[in-house]
Amino acid sequence: MTETTSDAAFVEFRRVQKSYDGETLVVKDLNLAMPKGEFLTMLGPSGSGKTTCLMMLAGFETATHGEILLDGKPINNIPPHKRGIGMVFQNYALFPHMTVAENLSFPLEVRKIGKSEREEKVQRALDMVQMGAFGNRRPAQLSGGQQQRIALARALVFEPELVLMDEPLGALDKQLREHMQFEITRLAHELGITTVYVTHDQTEALTMSDRVAVFDDGRIQQLAPPDQLYEAPENSFVAQFIGENNTLEGVVKSIDGDTCIVTLDDGSEIDAVPINVHQPGERTKVSIRPERVEFNKERLSPDAHTLKAVVREFIYMGDVFRFRMSVAGNDEFIVKTRNAPDAVRLQPGQEIEIGWLARDCRALDA
Amino acid sequence: MTDASHTEGPMLAADGTPLKQSLARSLRRQKLRALLLIAPLLIFVLFSFIVPIGAMLFRSVENSIVQDTLPLTVEALQSWDEKSGELPPENVYEAFVRDMVVAVENKQHTRLGTRLNYEETGMSSLFRKSGRKIKKLDPDTDGPFKDKLIDIHDGWGDVKTWQVIKTHAVPITNGYFLNAVDMRRTPDGPQMQPEDKRILVKLFGRTLFMSLVITGACILLAYPVSYLLATLPMRVSNMLMILVLLPFWTSLLVRTSAWKVMLQQQGVINDTLVWLGLVADDARLIIINNQIGTIIAMTHILLPFMILPMYSVMQTIPPSYTRAAKSMGATNWTTFWRIYFPQSIPGIGAGSILVFILAIGYYITPEIVGGTKGVFISNRIAYHISSSLNWGLAAALGTILLAVVLILYWVYDKIVGIDNVKLG
Numbered sequence: 001m002t003e004t005t006s007d008a009a010f011v012e013f014r015r016v017q018k019s020y021d022g023e024t025l026v027v028k029d030l031n032l033a034m035p036k037g038e039f040l041t042m043l044g045p046s047g048s049g050k051t052t053c054l055m056m057l058a059g060f061e062t063a064t065h066g067e068i069l070l071d072g073k074p075i076n077n078i079p080p081h082k083r084g085i086g087m088v089f090q091n092y093a094l095f096p097h098m099t100v101a102e103n104l105s106f107p108l109e110v111r112k113i114g115k116s117e118r119e120e121k122v123q124r125a126l127d128m129v130q131m132g133a134f135g136n137r138r139p140a141q142l143s144g145g146q147q148q149r150i151a152l153a154r155a156l157v158f159e160p161e162l163v164l165m166d167e168p169l170g171a172l173d174k175q176l177r178e179h180m181q182f183e184i185t186r187l188a189h190e191l192g193i194t195t196v197y198v199t200h201d202q203t204e205a206l207t208m209s210d211r212v213a214v215f216d217d218g219r220i221q222q223l224a225p226p227d228q229l230y231e232a233p234e235n236s237f238v239a240q241f242i243g244e245n246n247t248l249e250g251v252v253k254s255i256d257g258d259t260c261i262v263t264l265d266d267g268s269e270i271d272a273v274p275i276n277v278h279q280p281g282e283r284t285k286v287s288i289r290p291e292r293v294e295f296n297k298e299r300l301s302p303d304a305h306t307l308k309a310v311v312r313e314f315i316y317m318g319d320v321f322r323f324r325m326s327v328a329g330n331d332e333f334i335v336k337t338r339n340a341p342d343a344v345r346l347q348p349g350q351e352i353e354i355g356w357l358a359r360d361c362r363a364l365d366a
Numbered sequence: 367m368t369d370a371s372h373t374e375g376p377m378l379a380a381d382g383t384p385l386k387q388s389l390a391r392s393l394r395r396q397k398l399r400a401l402l403l404i405a406p407l408l409i410f411v412l413f414s415f416i417v418p419i420g421a422m423l424f425r426s427v428e429n430s431i432v433q434d435t436l437p438l439t440v441e442a443l444q445s446w447d448e449k450s451g452e453l454p455p456e457n458v459y460e461a462f463v464r465d466m467v468v469a470v471e472n473k474q475h476t477r478l479g480t481r482l483n484y485e486e487t488g489m490s491s492l493f494r495k496s497g498r499k500i501k502k503l504d505p506d507t508d509g510p511f512k513d514k515l516i517d518i519h520d521g522w523g524d525v526k527t528w529q530v531i532k533t534h535a536v537p538i539t540n541g542y543f544l545n546a547v548d549m550r551r552t553p554d555g556p557q558m559q560p561e562d563k564r565i566l567v568k569l570f571g572r573t574l575f576m577s578l579v580i581t582g583a584c585i586l587l588a589y590p591v592s593y594l595l596a597t598l599p600m601r602v603s604n605m606l607m608i609l610v611l612l613p614f615w616t617s618l619l620v621r622t623s624a625w626k627v628m629l630q631q632q633g634v635i636n637d638t639l640v641w642l643g644l645v646a647d648d649a650r651l652i653i654i655n656n657q658i659g660t661i662i663a664m665t666h667i668l669l670p671f672m673i674l675p676m677y678s679v680m681q682t683i684p685p686s687y688t689r690a691a692k693s694m695g696a697t698n699w700t701t702f703w704r705i706y707f708p709q710s711i712p713g714i715g716a717g718s719i720l721v722f723i724l725a726i727g728y729y730i731t732p733e734i735v736g737g738t739k740g741v742f743i744s745n746r747i748a749y750h751i752s753s754s755l756n757w758g759l760a761a762a763l764g765t766i767l768l769a770v771v772l773i774l775y776w777v778y779d780k781i782v783g784i785d786n787v788k789l790g
Contacts, residue, residue, distance in 0.1 A: 059692075079692075080693055081692045081693070081696055083693075084695065086693065087689075089686045089689070093686040095705055106704070107694035107696075110694065110695045110696045110700055158695065
């Protein structure tokens with residue numbers, strides 16, 4: 001990756017490896033560089049190593065190999081309490097025996113900040129998350145969303161330059177989660193803090209981040225802004241993991257510059273963009289987003305390859321229609337169309353022809 | 367509005383009866399069933415535990431023996447002024463002979479003697495020795511009795527004897543409780559026991575003090591162990607837990623006897639110290655049959671009762687709290703003292719109550735390793751139950767012990783709050 005040795009990097013992982021038992025690597029050769037002020041999300045299924053990376057950055061786990069740099073200085077041997085990194089935990093970790101104000105005041109107290117300044121900062125931090133009137137409550141008296149705000153305020157009250165968040169919205173219901181996603185990104189940008197955010201929720205990752213690092217099997221599979229990640233996945237794991245995706249398996253027939261022809265397993269041929277296939281004869285998984293599939297022939301280019309499809313199911317979802325079809329031996333092929341006035345409602349059993357623009361169809365590793 | 371909540375008066379159910387009544391009726395069946403289910407246990411506990419203990423505690427004030435054995439004498443003594451320093455008049459002696467003839471017939475007079483002997487030594491032998499001779503007197507023809515009785519035993523010519531009988535003639539007495547706090551009933555009201563008989567208050571004090579020391583020692587020793595148990599990986603902590611529980615499962619007597627082997631002057635500890643040259647052979651440590659022995663052995667025996675509640679509380683403190691504190695810049699010590707320790711206090715509280723209450727009533731261990739200086743109040747209770755047979759005093763001591771525990775429990779609830787205690 002090109003970003004790995006950027007001089008302007010604020011947070012940098014260099015060839016970091018981590019093993020807990022000396023037999024398997026949880027994190028394999030991690031290289032990552034973040035500029036100051038960036039909101040970066042580590043996204044991946046559980047066990048992919050993302051939380052371990054966060055814990056290494058916070059100092060609660062030591063890297064087995066490699067270097068972690070903060071603002072150009074290696075921090076491998078600096079204990080967590082001297083790193084000055086704010087952190088929001090999955091279960092908030094608000095101290096139950098202290099009031100909200102005492103919780104916020106704690107990081108300031110250990111920094112030996114005077115009482116009046118402390119109170120002022122605590123109040124400002126509480127106001128920032130719209131919890132100004134809750135200073136005297138105990139955490140147990142607050143709702144989940146309120147606790148979340150307090151945890152956020154506590155991580156920010158001592159003005160750290162780097163804030164780590166470990167699945168902070170996991171315990172909230174959908175509406176509250178969406179609201180808090182917005183709040184967190186707003187605060188992060190307003191305050192100009194560098195944020196590392198860990199989640200397994202891809203919507204969260206896409207809506208909040210400047211860049212997303214998709215983790216799997218201890219490696220970063222792709223590090224890119226959300227739109228690139230969704231529209232131009234670099235391998236089939238990312239294509240599968242981010243958003244809804246249709247996969248068709250086949251063999252590359254021919255490659256011609258930035259297009260190729262793939263022979264699917266049932267014999268039909270389609271156009272695709274070769275991403276990580278390099279020569280004819282290679283097996284490939286072709287990836288196409290449900291909303292990029294077209295069954296209105298007029299909208300397709302005349303020479304485009306088309307496939308036969310049988311509609312299996314029609315699902316009404318309000319804003320979109322969702323069709324499940326059988327295409328080239330795949331019974332789980334999904335097509336989505338917007339619920340526009342002229343939208344066609346295909347009926348189960350109907351046979352149609354579908355196609356797409358070659359650039360929306362990506363031939364990835366098998 | 368026809369909504370029920372807006373009508374005046376109590377809320378009504380659909381059929382017009384008050385809602386409360388209706389609810390009670392619908393729950394009655396359930397309550398009855400619950401009561402029926404616990405009935406066997408309730409009856410068992412009631413008759414095998416609560417009633418006997420209640421009866422035992424009642425003995426601490428019950429004192430009808432004097433009035434039952436000497437009803438006429440007690441009545442005659444009413445008109446005698448015990449503070450005058452003069453012997454009671456002839457009618458008292460006559461009544462006494464009448465009572466005694468009946469009592470000796472029923473063999474009750476020695477029991478009365480024993481009872482009064484608790485208050486004044488010599489009373490037992492006075493009653494026993496006089497009994498047979500008084501029986502030969504005929505109350506109707508042989509009077510006057512005053513001189514005859516004094517002839518039989520000069521104790522009857524002592525004002526003190528009659529004072530004791532009169533002071534202890536009440537059917538419900540505070541005498542045992544006074545005895546329990548080193549006082550006694552006298553004609554001039556409650557007074558302190560003579561200097562050489564005052565031991566019980568000191569013993570209560572020692573029991574409380576030593577229980578506190580044992581509780582403190584248990585806290586100090588158990589805290590790090592519980593911390594390890596709660597933080598180490600499962601495999602290691604299970605191992606440690608077994609080490610904690612093994613002695614816990616061993617018989618109390620065996621453990622105490624083991625300490626006897628360890629602590630005596632020719633025992634393992636002293637031998638090792640001498641062998642190491644830390645202690646001279648002729649200056650071996652005296653660590654048994656005194657307070658040190660009791661404290662060492664009881665601390666060890668009660669330790670699991672401190673570790674287990676502490677552990678169960680510490681286990682529930684998520685590691686994310688300490689992590690959060692450290693991420694905010696707190697040093698290890700600050701994190702422990704400000705974050706971890708306050709959250710572990712309920713465990714300390716629960717363990718302390720448990721250990722203290724167990725310690726304050728401990729009997730076997732002080733009996734075996736305590737010698738004379740290291741015994742507790744319960745050893746004294748046992749002595750009065752099984753050796754001196756002064757059950758009244760034993761009951762009074764037991765009642766006081768129970769009251770002390772309840773008061774401490776109440777104080778603890780006020781200060782720490784019993785809701786904060788987690789026993790498991």
